Amino acid sequence: MAATDLHVRFPAVSLLSQAEFALRRRAVQDRLDARHLHESSLPTGAATLLLHGTCALCLRRTEFASETGSWERMADGRRVPRWDGALACDCRDALPKQARAIVHFAESEAMLRPWTRLLLFGPPDASHRRLAALAGHTVTVPALRADGGGLGPEAAPAAFQLAVAVDCLHRTPPLDAAFAAFRRALAPGGSLLFTVPFRHDAARTVTRPDLGSHGVRLATMLREPVHEIGWDVLDRLRAAGFAHAAAHWYWSAELGYLGAFSMIFHAAL
């Protein structure tokens, strides 16, 4: 069996709306409480927190390492975990939680295969090397063109089967234009996968005042969020021409995917 045939199922529930999220959250409140207890029981006072688990990418037992130095300290000396950039696998890529989840999702849900034409959007991310290694051909576009030229000449219409944007769309001022640009760059059946700081209790995205014609560059330079993304992001993806758009709410202690409301967004043509 080829390595690409081996997959661990991505541990998520897919949600089409805030209403579905609210229903689901009520239905699994006991489980959420248990997860919270589990996470609260971890000894986060040490400089490096090591947790046994299974890496869904390496397909083996590993020790996930979390450097706790940059975490906010509580009164009792323990740290408030920031799991997204923690829980690194001990392999060469040392991918932290969110990066592993993105690659895992891309393989098991978004059909990333050795022949996939892949568009990586946004600044360099820990997940990029592994994603590119799994794809057939990869083009990287760091930002939308400030002149309104969308993704630029690198992204010809229908050129890609998968586009991935890691934690950058909240700094991309023309959000709807960005979604439309991704849709144009994707081939039939293609999909957009992204993570973004997400306000899971907000129905609507709040956007700061336009920074002007150089907004793209300014927002990137300042590394400040332009959008506080809420659930209407799914409607905006549909309005941009994606037939299916869902938030995938994932968690797994075994796979080292900790944190209460971790979401990966996936929109398919």
Ligand SMILES: [Zn+2]
């Ligand atoms: Zn690994």
